[in-house]
Amino acid sequence: MTTYLPPLDDMRFVLAELAGLDQIAALPGFEEATPDLVDSILTEAGHIAEQALAPLNAPGDRQGSKLVDGVVTTPEGWQDALNTLTEGGWNGVAFPAEFGGMGLPNLVNAPIQEMWHSANMAFALCPMLTQGAVNALLTYGTDAQKALYLPRLVTGEWTGTMNLTEPQAGSDLAALRSMATPDGDAYRIKGQKIFITYGDHELTSNIIHLVLARTPDAPPGIKGISLFIVPKFLTNDAGEIGARNDVHCVSLEHKLGIHGSPTAVLSFGDHEGAVGYLIGGLHRGVECMFTMMNHARLSVGMQGLSIAERAYQQARGYARERIQGKPAGWTADGKTGIVNHPDVRRMLMTMKSKIEAMRALVYVSWAAIDGAHSNPDAEQQAKAALMADLLTPITKGWCTETGVELASLGVQIHGGMGYIEETGAAQHFRDARITTIYEGTTAIQGNDLMFRKLLRDKGAAVEGLLADMDQVARQATTLGGPQLGLIGAGLATAVAQTRQAVKWLLDAAAPNAALAAAAAVPFLRLMGTLVGGYQLARAALVSQAKLAAGTDTPDFYTAKLTTAQFYAASILPEVAALTQSIVISSDLVMALDEPLL
Amino acid sequence: MTTYLPPLDDMRFVLAELAGLDQIAALPGFEEATPDLVDSILTEAGHIAEQALAPLNAPGDRQGSKLVDGVVTTPEGWQDALNTLTEGGWNGVAFPAEFGGMGLPNLVNAPIQEMWHSANMAFALCPMLTQGAVNALLTYGTDAQKALYLPRLVTGEWTGTMNLTEPQAGSDLAALRSMATPDGDAYRIKGQKIFITYGDHELTSNIIHLVLARTPDAPPGIKGISLFIVPKFLTNDAGEIGARNDVHCVSLEHKLGIHGSPTAVLSFGDHEGAVGYLIGGLHRGVECMFTMMNHARLSVGMQGLSIAERAYQQARGYARERIQGKPAGWTADGKTGIVNHPDVRRMLMTMKSKIEAMRALVYVSWAAIDGAHSNPDAEQQAKAALMADLLTPITKGWCTETGVELASLGVQIHGGMGYIEETGAAQHFRDARITTIYEGTTAIQGNDLMFRKLLRDKGAAVEGLLADMDQVARQATTLGGPQLGLIGAGLATAVAQTRQAVKWLLDAAAPNAALAAAAAVPFLRLMGTLVGGYQLARAALVSQAKLAAGTDTPDFYTAKLTTAQFYAASILPEVAALTQSIVISSDLVMALDEPLL
Known part of the structure; x- marks a missing residue:
């Protein structure tokens, strides 16, 4: 099994050249994000990912989290790992200094979170969910709620969860039945929640559940849902741990992957009712939950990237070490690794090029979130918000689908050894498989993209993005040369095909919801494939310029150009097939x- | 978890209308294969698959095969299941009556094997490997070897294995090191073999290993390899069990899936050397092994179909039962299953259309094998052999890759429940994942297709198949109507694009082995996608004719037309993207x- 090596060079390149770290760092509040600081933070995070988190990944999978006599235990090493993050302040990178955070942009947090998930996704879900809870409290909490919960969640002293799903209501929040009955200043919660990630554990002294439930006189459907803070242990205002609240872990799921992550069935109110505190106002629960969810969706999109990167490193390492046969066309003397077999190389190039496309897309999405939150210029802020809204479902849907595909290629590169659990490739394949499901399935992302991001504004936001792509394609074609020429032509063709698909969707599918929904996932795949190619074309332009200007690291830029070219030639043609399929099969x-x- | 229902209607349709059961049954030696007999055999096999094998699938996965104190135990029920097959003569369907078989065509055996693998792939591997050993013995065994081993293997009293892989030599047979030293009339075998499916178990009184090894003075590389019969227990000529041979199971692999199937590391000759008997002549081992392998490859291609069918039934059942939300465009009153959500339906239609395409391709391939073995007309025989050779790598490669893809869609349709092992969808996803690896990875199938089936005859066999497709496309276009019109046009376009890819391969890749190998898997995917569409177009023509002539089962033919149309509109456009990718990215x-x- 190979270890995990943080891909810091590519991370730095994407931050600086594609996601605009300079501009983000210049926004008010991000004064701390100097290049030196960012650089040293990434280096340190890389050490932690490589040395503290990655070695626990395979043992954690074998051991799993367990529920015994009502107590959930996580795998060996989880406690030390979480302590390391807490002591280093790593849970608070992107949170305000007043609550103990580092006050850095989400964009700087992105590579750090990427590393945690690459190193150990089952573990990294714990801090990821806590960050979701922090976001909800930051936006909707009262001052008292913020004062009580935020410092402890931002540091990681306590963890947080999201409680949406009930057995009869998966993606359909309107069908929720959990009840919250007023009881003085608080509420008493009764109901059962399933699929609660890190819903119970002994890693921290308290767990703060954010729970969707209905009040007795609430209107039906999603308009009657409110959000409640339900701590595992009640506390006083100073945060001192008091009585156990009436919320209990009934069972843990037996899952295909992420075995180290305890996925709990939580029962609220088996006895006197779990004490819960309203947050965000009565009947505003779904709105609050979406605040957490949009961040969580980008984070899960990033998991697709992370697991693909880890699977890639594992497969590349194996392909270099494994000596077998003589590759077609191989003329050098002696034996060589299967890395030189053309089909193995094709799989590795597919992985590498899609991973670099995903990394750019994910970081650009986080930069848009930062702009949307922090740009003081109203027009710029609105533009960033529009981009963040458009990119979120694409990033979540496409990066997770791609993550599953690439983890499967990772298994394939290993041949028979890939099917043996000890090798490690199979774990990535199993772990990746959840990402297209939780935080909204690919279909839900597709519908979000189709109905709210494409049809609602009659294609304006998408056309804005396509116009940006036109420019990049023109630049590449104008600069020319065999590599940029192919990249520019490929992107221009793909954009033109996408306009066909968009035109058909606006004409034929807009008035027909079933037709639009039928085309939603193919359109999401189309947009992901296209946006990935666009980001790599941008990367190729930068790389060509660096090489022309002279650089100390020509290999990096040469590789980037070749990788972008491979994507344009091998992956972008799928846009034509998807356009065809959308128009004639929907x-x-x-x-x-x-x-x- | 849904049960398994044998899809007998589609099986009968493909046998009769696409694979030409009539013509195959008319070949000498297949006089028994009357329509009535075939029909009653399929019905009875369906009962066994549904009632005896399918219920053991999930428990067998949880229990797994185990090695304890040198003894391999298979899951509960395996023994009864194997006894059922043995007592019914099911292992010998396609083998000669003189050795206890039914003497039926491989084509009739195809739906039976499909059912075994759908019902319980981990179990069905046992009879599948035995059939491989029978084929080798039928072709290469001496009369004495046939008399001793065949009756017992054909009935299933004993089982057989294939022993190729060694730790240092996966797909590369040239690197084999196992040694066979002459010892009187026999040989003494020493060496270690890995990944031996059903390499050890207590289900039968003996196991007949077919083992590749080198003799002391053999030339290096694959030309020095011979094949040996190595029984687990030595016997006298009457087959009475004698001393334990010196072959032992050292360990069982801990695998991603097919947990019920014991995958053994076998050690030959730890003590005095395992007694082995040469079969097929000195240094002809690889040739013998390929006889087993071509059958095994089609059987594994069928596993792709089988697991996809099971995953489809599981997903369709869940999608009908699971009530959630209101589908886009849904106007009927009341709640409905997620089967009416357009994206769920898109996934189900993708599964259904690809499964029907695969079934046609697999059965047509087996019919070609029958023609190649049994057609007394030399020209017809040669034509069938050419088709069998061409279709084998396409069937193995494309049906297994598609099986993995569809098993993954099956998980996705379940949402969060798909990730929970108890649901059953995840097992199909795990089980399917081996099929693109064993019996030659997809890359090996791609290279076989590229070098031996396309380039060697300068595209003649492929062009022959494309010409058949032209005819079908023309017929569909001529008959016209919205459904056949789209199907004909889609197929014609795809064939034209394929000719572009073929022309480029013959021009540019033929003189450049590395280029040809780089294009091999994309070309295999292209050919699979195309041949699948061709078979469904044939099915559509038949269905249109049946509907025009009047039929008792119009629903079946209507569904077939719509399914073929969906494939032509949604799946066939990938041929264009693959052509593009082959030509510009190789x-x-x-x-x-x-x-x-």
Whole structure:
């Protein structure tokens, strides 16, 4: 099994050249984000990921989290790992200094979170969920709630969870049944929640659950849902731990992957009712939850990137070490690793080029979030918000689908050894498989993209992005040369095809919700493939310029150009197929009578 | 968890209308294969698959096979299941009556094997490997070897294995080191073999290993390899069990899936050397092994179909039962299953259409094998052999890659429940993942297709198949109507694009082995996608004719037309993208210096 080596060079490149760290660091409040500080933070985070988190990944998978006599235990080493993050202040990178955070942009947090998830996704879910809870409290908490919970969640002294799903209501929040009955200043919560990530554990002295429930007289559907803070242990205002609240872990799920992460069924109010505190105002629960969810969706999109990077490193290491046969066209003397077999190389290049496309897309998305939150210029702020809204479902949907695909290629590169659990490739394949499901399935991301991001503004935001791509394609074509020429032509063709798909969607699908929904996921895949190619084309332009100007690291830029070219030639053609499929197959999706399936 | 329902209607349709059961049954030696007999055999096999094998699938996965104190135990129920097959003569469906078989065509055996693998792939591997050993013995065994081993293997009283892989030699047979030293009439075998499916177990009184090894003075490389029969227990000529042979199970692998199937590390000759008997002549081992392997490859291609069918039934059942939300465009009153959500339906239609394409391709391939073995007309025989050779790597490579893809869609349709092991969808995803690896990875199938099936005859066999497709496309276009029109046009376009890819491969890749190998898997995917569409177009023509002539089962043919149309509109456009990718990206696959990966 290979270890994990943080890809710091590519991270720095994407931060500086594609995601605009300079501009983000210049926004008010981010004065701390100097290049030196960012650099030293990334280096230190890399050490932690490599040395403290990555070695626990495979043992944690084998051991799993367990529920015994009502107590959830996490794998060996989890406690030390969480302590390391807490002591270093790593949970608070992107949170305000007044609550103990570092006050840095989300963009700087992005590579750090990428490393945690690459190193050990089952572990990294714990701080990820806590960050979601912090975001909800920052936006909707009262001053008292902020004062009580935020310092402890930002440091990581306590952890947080999101409690949405109930057995009868998966993606359909309107069907929630958990009840919150007023009881003085608080509420008493009763109900059962499932799929609660890190819903119980002994790693911290308290767990703060954020729970969606209905009040007795609430309107039906999603308009009657409110959000409640339900601590595992009640506390006084100073945060001192008091009585156990009436929320209990009933069972842990037996899952395909992320075995180290305890996925709990939580029962609220088996006895007197769990004490909960309203947050964000009555019946505003869904709005509050979406605040957490948009961050969480980008984080899960990043998991797709992270697990693909880890699978890539594992496969590349194996392909270099494994000597077998003589590659087609191989003329050098002696034996060589399977890395020189053309099909193995094709798989590695597919992984590498898609990973670099995903990294750029993910970081650019986080930069848009920072701009949306912090740009003092109203027009710039609105533009960033629009971009963040558009990119979030694409990033979540495409990076997770791609993560599953690449983790599967990682297994394939290993041949028979990939199927043996001890090798490690299979774990990435199992772990990756959840990412297209939780925080909204790919279909939900597709519908978000289709209905709220494309059709609602009649394609304006998408056309804005396509116009940016036109410019990059023109630049690449104008600069020319065999590499940029192919990249520019490939991008221009893909953009033109996408406009066909968009036109058809605006004409034919806009008035027909079933048709739009049938085309939603193919359109999401199209947009992800396209935006990935666009980001790599931007990277190629920068690289060409660096090489022309002279650089100390020509290898990095040469590799970037070749990788971008491979993507344009090998991956971007899928845009044509997806356009075709959207236009001619969408009205066939529901054509077969359901009983004939 | 849903049960397994044998898809007998589609099986009968493919046998009769696409794979030409009539013509195959008319070949000499297959007189038994009357329509009535075939029909009653399929019905009975369906009962066994549904009632005896399918219920053991999930428990067998949880329990797994175990090695304790040198003894391998298989999951509960395995023994009864194997006894059922043995008592019914099911292991010998396609083997000669003189050795206890039913003497039926491979084509009739195809749906039976499909059912075994759908019902319980981990179990069905046991009879599958035995059939491989029977084929080798039928072709290469001496009369004495046939008389001793065949009756017992054909009935299933004993089982067989294939022993190729060694730790240092996965796909590279030239690197084999196991030694066979002459010892009287026999040989003494020493060496270690890995990944031996059903390499040890207590289900039968003996296991017949077919083992590749070198003799002391053999030439290096694959030309020095011979094949040996190494029984677990030595016997006299009457087959009575005698002393334990010196072959022992050292360990069982801990695998991602097919937990019920014991994958053994076998050690030959730890003591006095395992007694082995030469089969097929000195240094002809690789040739013998390929006889087993071609059958095994089609069988594994079928596993892709089988696991996809099971995953489909599981997902369709869940999608009908699971009530959630209101589908886009849904106007009916009341709640409905997620089967009516357009994206869920899109996934189900993708599964259904690809499964029907795979079933046709697999059965047509087996029919070609029958023709190649049994057609008395030399020209017809040669034509069938050419088709079998061409289709084998496509069937193995494309059906297994598609099986993995569809098993993953099956998980996705379940949402969060898909990730929970108890649901059952995850097992299919794990089980499917081995199929693109064993019996030659997808890359090996791609190279076989590229070098031996496309380039060697300068594209003649492929062009023959494309010409057949032209005809079908023309027929569909001529008959017209919205459904056949789209199907005909889609197929014609895809064939034209494929000719572009083929022309480029013959021109540019033929003289450049590395380029050809880089294009091999994309070309295999292209050919699989195309041949699948071709088979469904044939099915659509038949269905249109049946509907026009009047039929008792119009629903079946209506569904078939719609399914074929969906495939033509949604899946066939990938041929264009693959052509593009082959032509413009193949020379970029090796463009990046290996250290820069």
